Amino acid sequence: MDEKQAKNLVEALIFSAEEPLSIESIRKILSSYGKFNLEKLIDGLENDYKSRGINLHSIEKKNYYFRTSEDLGVFLNIQTKKTRNLSQAAMETLAIISYHQPVTRAEIEKIRGKPVFRGTLDNLLSLKWIKPAGRRETPGRPVTWVTDLEFLKHFGLSSIKDLPKVDELESIIM
């Protein structure tokens, strides 16, 4: 391994580590491939990244990591929104509504074998993934639920009919 490759390896190692990577760990890995001046390689990297969007930082010259350049802070701070996870219950409810619409809450509960809480429906409602669609003409006249436009948009479907049916996933078992 030549010096250029060794430097690339150090770079890739620091980038792929989940946590700041200690200089000892790097030295250990590198030692299998030859004798290198690790401090010099790291200085080189630090220099390469000095004026980029990403900089090489260290904690007390011992643990190394890359982070976005401080100069960009003002621009990047705008993008602090986070995606969130959909709860299991919401995912199941959404799956049932999308395949069984129009469907009442009692019917969803029957399919899931578990109660559906109001919050779950509110959650899906606020995303505009579902909406109420009239009432079922049975005792109690329960509200039915269907998927909304944003649902199709989010999942990249042109129509609800484009969802694959389960028998299209399944095949006859011999």
Added chain:
Amino acid sequence: MDEKQAKNLVEALIFSAEEPLSIESIRKILSSYGKFNLEKLIDGLENDYKSRGINLHSIEKKNYYFRTSEDLGVFLNIQTKKTRNLSQAAMETLAIISYHQPVTRAEIEKIRGKPVFRGTLDNLLSLKWIKPAGRRETPGRPVTWVTDLEFLKHFGLSSIKDLPKVDELESIIM
């Protein structure tokens, strides 16, 4: 914001995104800070990283992400996520979908001469290597399947056109 700063911002954005970042998202963010030739900035970045330990890759020139250089694979001794073992049936189904997309399940079964079990499609779905893509306008309107971005990303392909080829297949389907 000058051009150098814009390029740094694009670099930082791609490095910070969880998934390959679409050129539209980048353009949208960048548009708040001035008029830039985004393609030129990205070309510049691609070039900067060409011979480093980290390279800039794209999927269909639309979604951008950084990954470690292939040359370093042997040295990195990657242990983060091992590819799980796929069944022969799943691998063949994936190959058929990638070369014949969009393709229905019946068509896959005909090529393999064997039913495609639900677990096989479920497996590929959960890896996000395939996704349904609308229906074929033939009797029964069967769902068609296509490969998803994660498939290209996993195999380091920048486009479906970069898949390996064999003459026999060309002569049959072309």
Added chain:
Amino acid sequence: MHFNLNISGYEGPLDLLLDLSKKQKVDIKKISILELANQYLDFINKNLDNLKLSADYLVMASFLAFLKSKLLLPDEKEEVELLEEDLSNRLIHYNAIKTLTKKIFKLPQEGNDFISVRINNEFKISNKIVPEASLQDLILKYSEITKKKNTMKVLIDELEQFTIEDGLSWIKNFLNVDNTSWLSLFSFLPKKNLNDKNKKSAILALFQASLDQANQGEIEINQNSHFQKIMVKSKNG
């Protein structure tokens, strides 16, 4: 020709055909379909009582038997040529897919040969606050829900199933006729009224009944090694 092959190594009838055709050691475009049909039928005959021989192998066998009979008749040449060509094309196509499958999985793979990197920031790039739910997640979730429902259906669907009593009566019927020789256990399965759904339960019923009878000292059971035929013999004989 004799092949010592096991059906369980194949991905289906086409895979088996492909393997047999490779033994002809000619270009796949030039294989003899007649010879291939003979080899396939021969193979199926030898594996007929193999439990893994599913219906698709038999469908292919009947097609090849049909094709073979046509090939031996001189007057229906055109029709036969079309069938031959179609089969040959399917083999070429499937062979290409198998080659490509190998090629794809030989490509550098994420997690083995490279990894995609992102730096850990306190922010995430996203334009909207939306849950990270993909179409795949949705379909899989629904698939999961319906799988649970199917399991329940199997439990309820008892009328279709055979019981250990059925298994006992099959064994007794047989051993009343022949109580001196070793017989294959699964030859006792009823020939009629078996479909894909209840076949598994028939096998289970017969198997349980045989264990019960051995326990009672009525029969002896013998199996030479794994996956060999299970043989039974009356103890009274």
